[in-house]
Amino acid sequence: MKLDRFIRIAIAIVVLLVFVIAIGALLFISESALNVWDRLNEGPQALLIAYVGVLVLLALAALWLIWRLVVKRRIAPTPTASAKPLTRDDIESRMREAESAGVDVSEAQAELKELASRKDSIHLCFFGEVSSGKSSLIKALVPDADVVVDVVGGSTDDVRHYRWRNDEGAEILLTDVPGIGGTEAGLTELATTEARRASVVLFVCDSDLTRPEMESVRALLGFDKPLVLVLNKADRFSADEQAELMHKLLERIDAIGGKVERDHVVAVTAGGEVDVIERAADGSERQVRRTRPADIGVLVVAINRMLADAGESLDTRRERAVFQMAAARLAEAEQAYRAQRSEQIIRSATRKAVIGALAAISPGTDILIQGYVGTSMTRALCRLYGAAPRDLDVEEFLSLSQSRVGKALPLSLAVAGNGLKAFPGLGTVAGGLAHAVAYGLLFDALGRSLVQTLSRHGELLPDVAAKEFEEGISEYLEAGVGRIARMALEEKKG
Ligand SMILES: Nc1nc2c(ncn2[C@@H]2O[C@H](COP(=O)(O)OP(=O)(O)OP(=O)(O)O)[C@@H](O)[C@H]2O)c(=O)[nH]1
Ligand SMILES: [Mg+2]
Structure with missing residues (x-):
């Protein structure tokens, strides 16, 4: 005293x-x-x-x-694509960086290789809804080519190239792709990818544009593709109807802010084939396949004019579209890598937390989240998402989270106890085990919410991250309990 x-x-x-x-x-x-x-x-x-x-x-x-x-610390805006077009150097350096981090860059690489192999040729891609007459148009341009044309929609199910020589003698490759909007999965994507690799896209429709067609045109214009709009099957319309349709098509393109020259919108008849019943003199009937007469002169003129107008810019614009696509492939690969790697990091930290809790003499009093496991998990996840937080930020985040954990612990224990009921025969040992599962659950929730936060904001903002952890905690607890109870039982047996 x-x-x-x-x-x-x-x-x-x-x-x-x-x-x-x-x-x-x-x-x-x-x-x-x-x-x-x-x-x-x-x-x-x-x-x-x-x-x-x-x-x-x-x-x-x-x-x-x-x-x-x-x-307050400012929340960084979600990174948006910069207005400056990507260059080869940009994409290659991004690929090198990603590759050294362990990301699978093969798909992005393949796009660049494909681009290089097309360097000396012009590709015209015929794109449009199923059965709009893409294959028939190619057949009309290259009559000797063996193009599959079928009366049943969905006849082209892969990508094919055909050689065509225009009046100036230039060699051009015509690409036939599957129609979009068909039932078979993946074909629309295949066609879209091919359109992005092409120098010019010929959008083939056979009446006014539908909503999905408008979306496609919008996307193609977004790739900065030179576009020719082809209204096919003109034989089905009177001259007045044709004029009205052409007017509508131009209006639609204007409405989505597209800049398509008037003479790049044409109405043609590819012809195609039709099955007709022929009656012979003796009254017998037989089905024969007839070719409709084609009328594609205006299309040839439009293509030639387009190529002459675009000139040198064709290659640059194609490159840009492919670089954009390669960047998207890279971003997908990075996302897949991060998802897989973050899962490993979270699982390993959760396991350590469970082991730690099982070994603790009086579980429930130790400050788990702020200890070594919490710190190393937070750092590893931040590194994975390219965030470089200050030591202070990591500490602050963990300390803010710890105070939330205090409140969530009873709930976590209840969820853990409930989850363990699914494993019969545990009896009274479940006391310490329930604590271990509860701690594991909290780590799991911490890791998962942190991944969400990092992918949303791109950096560790302690207060925002801790708040998002708190908001998602009960959901993560419910989702993880089966997995973590099994993990704890394994460790206990081990
Ligand atoms: N009336 C008329 N029918 C045509 C014309 N061109 C094509 N067709 C018909 O339209 C149908 C589809 O033709 P395709 O050339 O296979 O169409 P596609 O766009 O290649 O179809 P997918 O490969 O399935 O996407 C066939 O029945 C053709 O005969 C045309 O100019 N006029
Ligand atoms: Mg086809």
């Missing part, structure tokens, strides 16, 4: 000293402030105004700094 009294007297003396110093400082500051004020009042007014201005500015700067440091 003596010591206690001594400490109290020491504290009282310190308080007294601080009080005296504070009064002294106040007197000193007031005196100098009044002095300065008097002198300023005696001097020119401009000096007084300038002095007060500087003081106000300093005060504002200090307030702003405090606000930035203590009150």
Whole structure:
């Protein structure tokens, strides 16, 4: 008790000293402030105004700094594609970086290889809904080519190229792709990918554009593709109907902000084939396949004009579209890699937490989240998502999360206890085990919510991340309980 009294007297003396110093400082500051004020009042007014201005500015700067440091850290905007087009150097350096991190870059690489192999040729891709007449158009342009044309929709199910020489003798490759909007999965994607690899896309329709067709045109224009809009099967319309349809098509393109030249919209008849019943003189009937007469002159003119107008820019525009596609492939591969790697990191940390809790003599009192396992999991996940948080941020995030864990622990224990009921014959050992599962669940939830936060914001914002952890916690607990109970049982047996 003596010591206690001594400490109290020491504290009282310190308080007294601080009080005296504070009064002294106040007197000193007031005196100098009044002095300065008097002198300023005696001097020119401009000096007084300038002095007060500087003081106000300093005060504002200090307030702003405090606000930035203590009150709020700005949430970084979600990274959006930069307006500047990607260059070969950009994409190659991104690929190198990703590859060295362990990401599978083969698909992105394959796109660049394909681009290189097409360097010296012009590709025209015939794109459109199933049965709009793409294959028939190619057949009309290259009559000797063996193009599959079927009366039943969905006849082209892979990508084929045909050589065509135009009037100027230039060699052009015509690409036939599956129709979009068919029932077979993956064909639309196959066709779209091929369109992105082409120099020019010929969008083939056989009437006014449907909503899915509009979406396709919008996407193609987004790839910065030179576009020719082909209204096929013109033989089915009168001249007036044709004119009206062409007008509508142009209006639709205008409505989505597309810049398609008027002479790049044409109406043609590819012809195609039709099955007809022929009756012979003896009255017998037989089915024969007839070819409808084709009329595609305007299309040839439009293609030639398009190629002449676009000239050199064709290659650059194709490159850009392929770079964009390669970047998208790379982003997908990175996402897949991160998903798989983050799962490993979370599982390993959760296992360590479970083992730690099983070994603890009195589970429930230790600060698990802020310990080594929590820190290393947070760091590993941040590294994986390219975030480089300051040590302080990691600490702050874990400490904020720890306080949430305190509140969530009873719920976590209840969920763990419930989950363990699914494993019969555990009996009374379930007490310590339930704690281990509860801790494992909390780690699992922490890791998963952190992954969400990092992929959303791209950086570790302690308060935001801890809040998102709190919001998602009950959902993660329910989702993870089976898996983690099994993990804990394995460890216990082991
Ligand atoms: N009336 C008319 N029918 C046509 C014309 N061109 C094609 N067709 C018919 O349209 C149907 C589909 O023709 P395709 O050339 O196979 O169409 P596609 O767009 O290649 O079809 P998918 O490969 O399945 O997407 C066939 O029955 C053709 O005979 C045309 O100019 N006029
Ligand atoms: Mg076809």
